[in-house]
Amino acid sequence: MDIPWVFIVFGSWLFALAFVFKKLNHPKRKLPPGPKPWPIIGNLNLLGSLPHVSFHHLSQKYGDLMLLKFGSKPVLVVSSPEMAKEILKTHDAIFASRPVLAAGKYTSFNYSDMTWAPYGAYWHQARKIYLTEIFSPKKLHSLEYIRIEERQTLISRLYPHSGKPIFLRDHLPRFSLRTISRLVMSDKYFSDQSNSDTSIVTLERLQWMLDEWFLLAGVINLGDWIPCLSWFDLQGYIKRMKDSGKNFTQFYKYVLDDHNAIKMQKSGDFVPKDMVDALLHLANDPNREVQLTSDRMMGLMHSLLAGATDTSAATIEWTFQELMRRPNIMEKAHHELERAIGKERWVEEEDFSKLPYIDAIIKETFRLHPLCAVLPPRYSTEDCNVAGYDIPKGTTVYVNAWSLGRNPKYWDRAEEFIPERFIENNIDIKGQNFALLPFGSGRRKCPGYSLGMKVVRTTMANLMHGFNWKLGGDTKPEDISMDEIYGLTTHPKEPISLIMEPRLSLHLY
Numbered sequence: 001m002d003i004p005w006v007f008i009v010f011g012s013w014l015f016a017l018a019f020v021f022k023k024l025n026h027p028k029r030k031l032p033p034g035p036k037p038w039p040i041i042g043n044l045n046l047l048g049s050l051p052h053v054s055f056h057h058l059s060q061k062y063g064d065l066m067l068l069k070f071g072s073k074p075v076l077v078v079s080s081p082e083m084a085k086e087i088l089k090t091h092d093a094i095f096a097s098r099p100v101l102a103a104g105k106y107t108s109f110n111y112s113d114m115t116w117a118p119y120g121a122y123w124h125q126a127r128k129i130y131l132t133e134i135f136s137p138k139k140l141h142s143l144e145y146i147r148i149e150e151r152q153t154l155i156s157r158l159y160p161h162s163g164k165p166i167f168l169r170d171h172l173p174r175f176s177l178r179t180i181s182r183l184v185m186s187d188k189y190f191s192d193q194s195n196s197d198t199s200i201v202t203l204e205r206l207q208w209m210l211d212e213w214f215l216l217a218g219v220i221n222l223g224d225w226i227p228c229l230s231w232f233d234l235q236g237y238i239k240r241m242k243d244s245g246k247n248f249t250q251f252y253k254y255v256l257d258d259h260n261a262i263k264m265q266k267s268g269d270f271v272p273k274d275m276v277d278a279l280l281h282l283a284n285d286p287n288r289e290v291q292l293t294s295d296r297m298m299g300l301m302h303s304l305l306a307g308a309t310d311t312s313a314a315t316i317e318w319t320f321q322e323l324m325r326r327p328n329i330m331e332k333a334h335h336e337l338e339r340a341i342g343k344e345r346w347v348e349e350e351d352f353s354k355l356p357y358i359d360a361i362i363k364e365t366f367r368l369h370p371l372c373a374v375l376p377p378r379y380s381t382e383d384c385n386v387a388g389y390d391i392p393k394g395t396t397v398y399v400n401a402w403s404l405g406r407n408p409k410y411w412d413r414a415e416e417f418i419p420e421r422f423i424e425n426n427i428d429i430k431g432q433n434f435a436l437l438p439f440g441s442g443r444r445k446c447p448g449y450s451l452g453m454k455v456v457r458t459t460m461a462n463l464m465h466g467f468n469w470k471l472g473g474d475t476k477p478e479d480i481s482m483d484e485i486y487g488l489t490t491h492p493k494e495p496i497s498l499i500m501e502p503r504l505s506l507h508l509y
């Protein structure tokens with residue numbers, strides 16, 4: 001029997017309609033789950049003052065691979081070790097870039113600071129320079145004398161305060177800034193007083209400039225995500241970023257010109273004595289594949305100064321914050337120091353293999369208080385599929401390191417500070433164990449790991465070795481606040497008042 005033509009037309013029409021309907025309801029791309037975005041702002045309304053905590057709570061509802069919208073732009077939040085491994089190892093190359101944000105433009109010499117540099121030829125060259133010319137074991141060893149001198153200066157400055165309440169925050173940032181500034185550019189450009197004629201900036205001002213930089217590098221600037229608002233600068237961040245960029249440009253230009261002048265003066269007899277000298281030597285090489293322009297030289301200097309200053313001081317502050325709540329851990333550390341070092345000398349970098357308990361204390365601090373609670377954002381340069389979900393090109397990715405260190409599947413009694421969990425368990429902190437990423441992982445992981453660990457380990461060990469510590473005033477261990485201030489790095493909100501007494505022979509101070 002022949003089918004009437006009207007049925008054929010009607011049937012085809014129904015079939016086409018069903019196809020379109022299916023396409024609309026089941027688009028081909030399978031995106032990760034996430035909260036429904038609002039027009040214009042997307043999900044920005046869900047972020048509190050501590051974005052890592054907001055991400056953590058949202059991930060418990062939507063999963064460890066969660067898609068948000070900041071304005072109209074896609075943002076992927078990664079909250080489990082398994083998913084962190086997918087992004088930072090399996091698909092590392094696709095996610096190796098950084099998003100183009102105002103902070104990178106205005107505060108980092110047009111994306112020349114290594115942290116904000118896009119993945120490409122300049123970034124590759126910068127990383128190679130750091131690893132071979134700046135952080136090689138030989139170079140780091142040759143500058144150990146500066147670290148020893150600065151450590152001794154810190155101890156001598158603390159000693160007269162024995163028996164009186166102090167805040168470590170008044171001493172540690174200055175110490176790490178002095179140490180790293182000397183390693184990078186020698187110490188003649190900054191001074192303790194404003195009336196010195198050889199310096200261009202006081203330590204206090206340089207510290208303020210760096211604090212401001214860290215804050216601005218970590219803020220959620222609305223104009224980055226809702227471009228129509230960027231012109232209005234509603235939060236005032238762009239103005240502050242531009243000012244910060246100007247301040248650092250003036251400082252670094254002065255340092256570079258001065259180093260260049262000395263180099264020209266000495267000509268053939270010139271021997272590089274700090275990291276800026278090493279960079280200038282490389283900049284003059286005409287065969288370099290990517291030329292080191294003035295912006296790039298400033299960016300490379302800045303990555304060193306900023307990368308090293310805040311990180312070690314904040315790690316030590318967090319460690320004390322935890323130890324003062326648990327005097328028995330401090331006691332155990334003192335026993336280890338007495339056994340391995342004695343009371344007649346300071347701890348040196350080469351002693352570290354003898355101090356596994358102190359190492360465990362530092363690792364446990366990194367687990368609960370990763371300095372970058374959320375790793376600096378990554379950015380996808382191609383479409384890709386992660387764990388069955390389609391991630392579009394141009395997605396910004398935040399890996400929540402703070403969540404990884406609290407994952408109950410990997411960490412028993414995850415909220416408690418228990419250094420013993422690291423004893424006899426050789427748990428990696430350099431990016432191989434995705435439940436603990438204090439230095440990040442993959443191509444963008446921290447290039448300053450060795451220097452950072454040398455400074456943190458010896459400073460921490462010597463502060464414990466050299467002094468007995470107790471809480472100042474009538475603060476009790478249970479009163480110590482573990483609240484945080486968020487930025488590119490996360491600090492304790494309320495510093496604690498401490499009283500110290502010397503523990504070693506007095507001629508050592």
Ligand code: HEM
Pocket residue numbers: 114115116303304305307308311312315371372375376437438439440441442443444445446447448449451452453456
């Ligand atoms: C306790 C010490 C330190 C900690 C905890 C630390 C942590 C980190 C973290 C978490 C990252 C991001 C990694 C990622 O995106 O996956 C990073 C990147 C970086 N760090 Fe460190 N860092 C420390 C010391 C240093 C030091 C001493 C320097 C240099 C003197 C430095 C320079 C850098 C640079 C340049 C980057 C950017 C790398 C890139 O984007 O390619 N850091 N650091």
